[in-house]
Amino acid sequence: MNVPVTGPLNVPVNGPVNGPVNGPVTPGSRQVWRAARAPLTLLVLVVAAALSIALATAGGSREDLDPTSTAPRGTRALAALLEQQGVTVTRTTSLSTAGQAGAGVTLLVAQPDLLDPRQLARLRAAATLVLLDPGPTVLGALAPGVAQVGSAPAGSLADPGCPLSTAQRAGPAGMGGQLYRIGSLPPCYPHGSGGSLVVLTIGSQRVVVMGDATAMTNAHLAEQGNAALSMGLLGQNERLVWLMPSPAVGAVGKRSLVSLIPQGVRLAMLQLGVAAVVLALWRARRLGPVVTEELPVWVPASETVLGRGRLYRRTRARGPASAALRAETGHRLAARLGLPAGAGADELVSTLVAHTARPREEIFAMLYGGVPTDDTALVALAGALADLEKEVSRT
Numbered sequence: 340m341n342v343p344v345t346g347p348l349n350v351p352v353n354g355p356v357n358g359p360v361n362g363p364v365t366p367g368s369r370q371v372w373r374a375a376r377a378p379l380t381l382l383v384l385v386v387a388a389a390l391s392i393a394l395a396t397a398g399g400s401r402e403d404l405d406p407t408s409t410a411p412r413g414t415r416a417l418a419a420l421l422e423q424q425g426v427t428v429t430r431t432t433s434l435s436t437a438g439q440a441g442a443g444v445t446l447l448v449a450q451p452d453l454l455d456p457r458q459l460a461r462l463r464a465a466a467t468l469v470l471l472d473p474g475p476t477v478l479g480a481l482a483p484g485v486a487q488v489g490s491a492p493a494g495s496l497a498d499p500g501c502p503l504s505t506a507q508r509a510g511p512a513g514m515g516g517q518l519y520r521i522g523s524l525p526p527c528y529p530h531g532s533g534g535s536l537v538v539l540t541i542g543s544q545r546v547v548v549m550g551d552a553t554a555m556t557n558a559h560l561a562e563q564g565n566a567a568l569s570m571g572l573l574g575q576n577e578r579l580v581w582l583m584p585s586p587a588v589g590a591v592g593k594r595s596l597v598s599l600i601p602q603g604v605r606l607a608m609l610q611l612g613v614a615a616v617v618l619a620l621w622r623a624r625r626l627g628p629v630v631t632e633e634l635p636v637w638v639p640a641s642e643t644v645l646g647r648g649r650l651y652r653r654t655r656a657r658g659p660a661s662a663a664l665r666a667e668t669g670h671r672l673a674a675r676l677g678l679p680a681g682a683g684a685d686e687l688v689s690t691l692v693a694h695t696a697r698p699r700e701e702i703f704a705m706l707y708g709g710v711p712t713d714d715t716a717l718v719a720l721a722g723a724l725a726d727l728e729k730e731v732s733r734t
Contacts, residue, residue: 378618385614390607404449404471404552406430406581411558417569418581426574430581434458437582440465445576449552451477453584466576469547472517482546484521488533491515494553496563501527503538505571509564516551547572657717658710665706668724675731694734695727702727 402408406418406428418428431437434454438461440446446465448454452474459480462468470477478485495515499506506512506527518533520526526534535550549572554565573579651660673682676690684707691702705724711717 378622381618382614385611388610404555405583409557411556413557414552414555414560416557416560417555417566417573420566420570421574421579424570424574425577427578428581429578430583432583432585434461434582434584437462437580438464440578440580442466443576444578444580445469445573446580446582447471447573448473448582448584450584451481456480462582463544465544465580467545467547469549469572471549471552473548478519478548481541482537482539482548483541485519485537485539485548486521487517488520489518489531490550491518491530491535493551494559495530495551497528497530497535499527500529500534501525501536503527503536506536506568509568509571512564512568513554513559513562514549514551514568516549516553518550519548652714657712657714661711661717661720664721664724668728669706671728672731675728691727691731695730697727697730 402410403412404414406414407430409415421428429436437446437448440462441464444465445467446462447469448462449471451459451470452472454477456476456479459477462481468481470481473482475487478487492515494513496511497514498511499509502525512528514528514535515530516535518526518530518535519537520533521537521539527536527538528534537548539546539548553559554562555569560566560569648660650656669687672691673680673687676687676694678687678690684703688699688703688706691697692699695702705720705727711720
């Protein structure tokens, strides 16, 4: 009798194929390409978008607040106005040059959070120190008493709101960004409980804390009182040293590797990671009910049985073999004796003792005994189980 194989084929087919072969089991290159082209296309699009974001962000960050840049986020226009007023503007990336700024010099730090506390301490000699968008660490080192209390949209138009003469002369300006507060003093250009501009005096140094540098940029300098405010804050001394720190200025070994990666690259890597997770979830194998499929060949049932038996013998799996024999025999005996499907061992053994002349210990050893020690004992067990079935069938 030939039966279809609906599970994995564990043995080779040694004889001729008894059924039609519908086609190759292994997918061809065309099928592989059809299955893979959609995820590959998605991956290429994600990589291209991530690279575009990284390049665009990295390219703009080099020009942000740079006094030599004419880009919208640059500050070349402000530097030119200051120079027309007799202020010498010096752009530098050197911490040593910035640290030498003393009396009669205004020192502007474009990204102070890139510096560690030891380096920030070298900036206390300047007559006027201007900090753009400083964080808590910078505030604690150079502007003690100033607290960061929130944020507002960058470039938000606000009134001075404080008695500072420079702010009063400039009038409304586009000042948002980070918001600060110092004690009960009214902050300049307020938004809620804080303001975008705080000016304080520490010893002989005047410290200006600005939470938003939008008013200084080329794109917004001509709006409202932005130019007047920027020139008033930066043009009070004859020299202006404009420090543009970079990650390389920071102390080696005191910053993590992640902090040295540009923000655009980090965003691109995050986007790629999310895309990879989504792709993996999409293509992952779903767990569900077992689905049987007919193989393109028909194998005689005897060959399947012999093949499985050879596998048991080759691996010396006497335990699984004897367990399979006992389980199938017990199932058939229970059905023949009219026992329910959930009948236990005691119930089955007791019923067999009542239908045969065999002692209880012998029947229990046959159905639930130990593992045969060798092939001879396994064959003997199989014969004993067969004899037990025959004896029950005669009663």
